[in-house]
Amino acid sequence: MLANKSSLKRRLQIVELVRKRGEVSVEELSQAFDVSSVTIRTDLTYLEEQRYLVRSFGKACYLAQRSGNNVVIPEVDGAARKAWETAIARFAAEAVDDHQSLMLGAGDIVHKILPFLSDRANLALLLQDIGMAQTAQRFVHCELLLTGGQLEQGATTLTGPDAEASVTRRSIDLCILEASGLDRDGNLLCADPAVARVSEAARRAAARTIVVAYQPQLGEHDGEVFGNVSDIDALLLDDGIDPETMELMQSKGLQFHRRESGILEFRKSTA
Template identity: 80%
Template sequence: MLVSKSSLRRRLQIVELVRKRGEVSVEELSQVFDVSSVTIRTDLTYLEQQRYLVRSFGKARYLSQRPGDNVLAPIADSATRKASETTIARFAAEAVDDHESLMMGAGEVVHRILPFLSDRSNLALLVQDIGMAQTAQRFLHCELQLTGGQLEQGSSTMTGPDAEASVARRSIDLCFLEASGLDREGNLLCADPALARVFQAARQAATRTIVVAYQPQLNERDGEVFANLADIDALLIDDGIDPPTMDLMPRKGLQLHRRESGILEFRQSTY
């Protein structure tokens, strides 16, 4: 059954109210939103299924959001997600000119950028993911270097002090980084602290920084900060984000430019 926009908006507001108070009764919510207690219980059932809160004895208690949860967006199947990530990557690649030095941070969306750079000439790529290096060798004729660093068991991504130092001493025209979420101060988050430290080094070394993300979640610091929205040049995401996330962008100087296929590009006014 489809849910109306007004219901989605109310549910988001319920989450915010419960988050602020910690616990709210069904009766209070019914009065605040001027709807029946039956409607509120339906809302709470949905939000509990989405792991935003738990219900107990006629009350709702807040749960911290988990990466991947989004009350406003339906859960996308793998094909839909792949299509959106590829479209984000295609638009991100448009920012790359010939003869540029690039840092490609780890992440599925960033990885998808590489094939779209096949027609660029004289690029210099620094990558921290061995899988990305293999993709670059397949699609691009370019100077290619790995950051070096530590490989965790079962991972193809290099992190640690050596990787951070390698990135910090480079001259980088443009770095692409991938966010898993952001907090209410506009800080961009990465789930892996070691990865976030490499991202921080890349952002500081680069002349320009573009962040990509698929449905980044607004949460209370569920991850490690690697940048602030005010510090980057552009953010490319799909349109499955909630109003509070949208509201953050203009406060950080990012202007919305809607792209085709439901992709949102936020750019600094000077970019």
């Protein structure tokens, strides 16, 4: 479970202090926050697992940021990114049950979900990306439909008013969409405005919505809004997010669950 608010606030302050000073000892942190060294070590273990800092000989050391942004984890290569995306896709597929009407939006992570649906029975699958159709036919036993709509030259994603209307008319048990970023109000962003409009229509039409993303950057104007984290049922990410993003999720009432392979799941509270 996510730490309580006082613990989360302290941990965010620890990251900021270590960032400013480069490294800080356990004893110094214990005195600065007026808590025991055991509590500080627990905090540091959590923050190291989240890749916000590293521990070395009784000290917390800042994990250098990438130049040009606020992400506090090392740059990963293409193979590592694909592994993260596949892990996210695997956990997203767990939410799909037999006999469901499922809409899959556009995106690399969403595409990777399809092989994990090979053992599902009697799915009604609606796709926005015609590039996914061949994968779906190979792996999934289902009724397969496309949204229809416009297809720009060189693209595989269907967009436009016809695609939006097609989604709106359907009964969708679950839709899984992909975000490219978040803004500071918790809005989910898509880099392509036309894709974002179809995603918004799908989110509104579906009984449940799950959003997947790889290291979504917390920015202001990096895409078109298709929903808010408070509007969806779950958000699945890799662990390359900064403390501010973690705090944002809590402020929106989402519960935190760490899955295997370092995948982070934020769920709508059922309380």
